[in-house]
Amino acid sequence: MLLQHFSNGYVAKTLFQSSLPKVQDDDQAATQFKEGFKLSRKAMKFAGLLELIGSIFLFISIISKSGKKFTRIGALMINIVLGGAIFKHLEAGHGVDGSKKALKLFGLNTLNFIEAMRK
Numbered sequence: 001m002l003l004q005h006f007s008n009g010y011v012a013k014t015l016f017q018s019s020l021p022k023v024q025d026d027d028q029a030a031t032q033f034k035e036g037f038k039l040s041r042k043a044m045k046f047a048g049l050l051e052l053i054g055s056i057f058l059f060i061s062i063i064s065k066s067g068k069k070f071t072r073i074g075a076l077m078i079n080i081v082l083g084g085a086i087f088k089h090l091e092a093g094h095g096v097d098g099s100k101k102a103l104k105l106f107g108l109n110t111l112n113f114i115e116a117m118r119k
Contacts, residue, residue, distance in 0.1 A: 004115050005062045008071060011109050012058035015051045015078055022048025037088040047081050054078035061116075068116040075113035082106040
């Protein structure tokens with residue numbers, strides 16, 4: 001249980017930090033999205049919003065009595081974004097090395113989700 005809280009906290013913190021420039025409509029982040037992944041500013045802001053809300057759910061799961069429910073919701077939201085990020089990295093030709101961080105977070109988050117599904 002403690003390991004799951006630590007893992008949720010790590011994923012939440014990482015994705016929360018990653019979401020802020022996207023949600024704040026940062027020009028540098030928008031340029032990276034457009035040039036690197038051929039995605040619009042609107043898509044960037046939507047991905048950032050999903051990351052932000054998902055990470056908040058994971059933070060809440062650490063302190064809540066119904067933490068498993070929040071873990072499930074947050075993990076699903078975040079894995080949608082991470083799955084898209086992995087796909088876009090591979091599509092852009094960055095290979096496994098370019099998507100290594102997203103793959104690691106996706107794997108951790110998936111394990112958290114599976115553990116939250118157990119009774």
